[in-house]
Amino acid sequence: MGHKSGFVNIIGCPNVGKSTLMNAMVGEKISIITSKAQTTRHRIMGIVSGNDFQIVYSDTPGVLNPNYKLHESMMKFVSSAISDADIILFVTDIYEDTKLDSATLEKIKQATVPVILVINKVDLSTQEKLEEKTSYWKSEIPKAEIIPMSALRGFNVKYLFDRIITLLPESPAYYDKEQFTDKPEKFFVSEIIREKILKFYSKEIPYSVEVVVDAFKDEPTILKIRSEIMVARESQKGIIIGHQGKALKKVGTEARHDLEEFFQKKVFLELHVKVNKDWRDSDMQLKKFGYNL
Numbered sequence: 513m514g515h516k517s518g519f520v521n522i523i524g525c526p527n528v529g530k531s532t533l534m535n536a537m538v539g540e541k542i543s544i545i546t547s548k549a550q551t552t553r554h555r556i557m558g559i560v561s562g563n564d565f566q567i568v569y570s571d572t573p574g575v576l577n578p579n580y581k582l583h584e585s586m587m588k589f590v591s592s593a594i595s596d597a598d599i600i601l602f603v604t605d606i607y608e609d610t611k612l613d614s615a616t617l618e619k620i621k622q623a624t625v626p627v628i629l630v631i632n633k634v635d636l637s638t639q640e641k642l643e644e645k646t647s648y649w650k651s652e653i654p655k656a657e658i659i660p661m662s663a664l665r666g667f668n669v670k671y672l673f674d675r676i677i678t679l680l681p682e683s684p685a686y687y688d689k690e691q692f693t694d695k696p697e698k699f700f701v702s703e704i705i706r707e708k709i710l711k712f713y714s715k716e717i718p719y720s721v722e723v724v725v726d727a728f729k730d731e732p733t734i735l736k737i738r739s740e741i742m743v744a745r746e747s748q749k750g751i752i753i754g755h756q757g758k759a760l761k762k763v764g765t766e767a768r769h770d771l772e773e774f775f776q777k778k779v780f781l782e783l784h785v786k787v788n789k790d791w792r793d794s795d796m797q798l799k800k801f802g803y804n805l
């Protein structure tokens with residue numbers, strides 16, 4: 513058989529485990545994962561290549577109803593993920609009650625490409641509950657192939673991989689076989705820092721933050737990175753920095769640790785906090801941060 517290659521687009525509601533699943537399939541910590549919803553803001557590609565295949569995964573923001581401009585832009589990533597897929601990987605979990613919005617569900621039903629429906633987090637489920645979910649989704653999207661999964665424990669990840677290879681169209685590779693993502697190194701720096709902010713701060717803080725990497729100098733023995741943490745209000749700046757700078761220091765220490773692991777190199781990380789009012793609602797600001805409007 514010839515070479516197989518194609519785009520596998522991962523969609524589903526927030527927090528069902530899309531990023532965890534993509535990372536399990538790609539084997540690199542490409543997409544940041546936390547227990548807070550809406551961690552993934554951009555479409556992120558992960559590429560897995562072998563001698564006779566290349567799978568291009570894309571992880572999308574959770575499907576939700578847009579209620580401010582940032583969400584609108586995120587939803588465009590979701591729409592395009594349905595329309596340009598060779599295989600749709602629709603992820604749900606054993607808890608999910610929030611109904612997928614009907615427009616997205618309709619698009620999935622009408623898709624002409626294969627749909628694989630993953631029921632994730634079965635490690636937390638009983639047989640009965642899984643059967644209930646399976647029959648629900650069978651009637652909702654009859655043409656979907658349903659696969660129970662634990663992305664966290666690795667259960668059925670290999671089986672899913674085999675199914676994807678089987679369903680992929682014959683095609684030459686789209687990307688260099690050495691490449692594992694389409695994002696530049698700076699992107700991972702800001703995602704790693706953002707992950708720490710999601711981890712250490714509560715309430716609206718993580719959603720009011722954007723991280724911009726403004727210097728990335730790869731020197732022979734050290735990687736020097738300077739990054740700005742943009743917040744929407746003065747009060748948020750104080751919270752990010754914390755008493756005697758302790759909170760920000762914690763973010764910096766953990767981020768540096770992960771960056772050193774990611775780049776396999778010593779990292780010097782400088783963090784600054786800056787107030788940038790209303791970045792979430794300004795078209796110009798959003799464009800600058802890479803959200804296509």
Ligand code: GDP
Nearest residue numbers: 526527528529530531532546547633662663664
């Ligand atoms: P996303 O919003 O769909 O990308 O979801 P994430 O991948 O960020 O995962 C959300 C949360 O669910 C994280 O806390 C994960 O550790 C957790 N999670 C993901 N997959 C599994 C799984 O198979 N089992 C369990 N128990 N938790 C999982």
Ligand code: MG
Nearest residue numbers: 530531551552
């Ligand atoms: Mg995600």
